[in-house]
Amino acid sequence: MAKLIVYGNPNAFTFANSIVVANSKSIEIFDEPLTNIFVIHSQESYEFLYRNPNCPNWIEHLADNKVAHDALINRSIELSFSDDSIKIFIEYIEMIASNNTGESKLIVDLTNGTSPQKNLLSVVAYILDIKYKFAIDVIKLNQRIKGKLEFIPVADLLTSYVPAPDTTRLDDIAYLGLAEVARYKRIIELQTQRFKNIDSNAADEYFFRDNLIHSIQLKLQGDKKRDNTVYRIAVSSLSASIEELITLMISKYQLYSNPDDVYKKTLGKKIEVVEQKVKQETSSDFDITFFEKFNDFILYLRNSTTHKGKLLTDIEKFKADLSVKMSFLFIEFYTDIIHPILAKNIPVQKPKQIRKIFDKDISDNEILYYGLDGDNTGEILENLFFDSSDEKLFSKISDSITQAISQIREKILVSSNGEIIFQAGDDLLFKGNFCSKELRDMQNIYQNVTSGLTCSIGYGRSLKETFLALKMAKTQPNKNSVVGIEIR
Structure with a gap:
């Protein structure tokens, strides 16, 4: 299924134009129209587009261009650019992208929204490796239409719908992989602060930080030049x-x-003395075997490079890759786990337990998260591929699932606290306060509309609990279960 992520816009013309042209671009790229259009609204854009009587009829314009309003999945996120606001935004985009299985069929539209909003969406799209990002070039469009902004024919829009620069190509263009260096710098700053916290008076934080940055640059230079000698130098530098x-x-x-x-x-002797001290001080449940093997592996990577053999082989590249990835984990392990042991300040964490919850455990005004997922849909489709030659059966099942999810969606939204967070295929993520009977009613809707297919529901007070609850529900015999959990 082809999907679109787009900001809402109180300018109905621009908003509708961006969806229409994105749909046409989807047909051009993926050979199929958009199925799900995820609209991220501000309160202002939602109010104007849906409740302002003076708003142009953008829904009709979408329909005229064969884009059904039912394809829109609206979500209001007020981007205040606080940490909490940005976290909610990123988690939502990540949820959409992570559900985009198989060949990527996801477009991000950067036409709407404020400049900071566009920048945030562009950065998140880069981090999540979303390839297709487009925006309407207003200057190009004005040159073509030479008139006021209104609903514009898709042929005119397509010539002005330009791809955003592919930021993943920065590492191909820049000599030292500047984008990757920038990402590692943030990690290095965090590790340097932890290093300094061990002993602020004795720690040479500048050497520690600058040497790590230099090591990353050397490794990326080795990637660029395919130079095994540079790889060796990078590994030696990291070990310092x-x-x-x-x-x-x-x-x-x-x-x-x-x-x-x-x-x-030597480094080996230093690690050995730390090992001995940790064995004396740590509790019996500490995994000494892992500790020893982790130390041995890091030491091996360092020694096999520093104590040079006669030949420079292509294996040096893989050693350098491993050294970069493992060195930061090793540093974090020592600062977070080993340092508290040596400081005799071992944090004691109470083991977490999973407990099932029921209606009696939930107060009337409490808002929970709920995940609904169709059971065995993939298996049913596989059987159809092998056992059926009638393509109409595929359409029938697809249409029935879409209809079932739509009816369940309506049931959720009529609830005073019901809100849809995510909807795609046979999946729903929503929140509110629903009792067991209401959840069973949703399952009955799904089963009746789909002529016998079932779905499972998991719920909890957090997204993590909901995810685990849904997994537990789908492991029940015959599935078709409702499970709620809490993690203590």
Whole structure:
């Protein structure tokens, strides 16, 4: 299914034009029209487009261009650019993108919205590796239509619907992979702060940080040049920051009786003395075997590069890749896990338990999340591929599922607290306060409309709980279950 992510816009002409041209672009790229159009509204855009009597009839214009209003999935997110607001926005876009299985058929439209909103959506699309991003070039369009903005024929819109720059190509164009360096810099700043927190007086944070950045640049330079010598240098450089971290911990907690001894020891000997101390201080449930093997692997990557063999093989590239990925995990492991042990400040976390919840556990005014997913839909389609030659059966099942989800959607929205968060195919994510009977009624709607197909529902107070509850519901015998959980 082809999908579109688009901002709402109180300018109904621009809003409708962007959807119409995106639909045409979808047919051009994917050979199919848009099935789901995810509209991210501000309160202003939603109010004007749906409740203002003076709003131009954009719904009719969509219909004239073979875009059904039923394809629109509206979600209001007030982007205040606070951390919470941005988190909600990113999670919503990620949910849409992660449900986009198989070949990517997702378009992001950057025509509508304010400049900060467009920038945020563009950045999120880059992070999630969404390839197709377009916007109406207003200057090009004005040159073509030479008149006031209104509902514009799709032929005129297409010539002005231009792709946004593919930011993933920055790493191909820039000599040192600038986009990747920028991402790693944020990670490095965080790790440097953790390094400094071990001993702010003794920590050489500038060497630690700059050396990590330099190591990343060397590794990317090796990628660009396909130079195994540069890969070796990158691995050696990374290990210098690791050794700086281990040395700082040994000095801070006086693991050698003579403080000067630490500077005479090899990295292997330093790791060995930390291992011995951790074994003495840690609790019995600490995974010593993992700790030892993690240390051994990092040490192997470093030694097999620093103690150079006679031949420079293509394996150096893979060692460099592993060193980059594993070194940051290793540093985080030592700062978050090993450092508290050495400081005798081991955080004790109460084990979390999963408990099923029922109507009696939920107060009347409490808002929960609910996930609904059709059971065995993929398996049914597979059987049709092998057992049926009638393509109408596929359409019949698809139409019945769409109709069932639509009826359930209406049932949710008539509830005083009901709100649709996500809708695609046989999946629904919504929130509100629904009792077991209401959830069973939704299942009955699905089963009756689809002539016997079933669905499962999971719910909880958080998205994580809802996800796990739905997984549990779908593991029940014959599925068709309703499960609510809480994690304590």
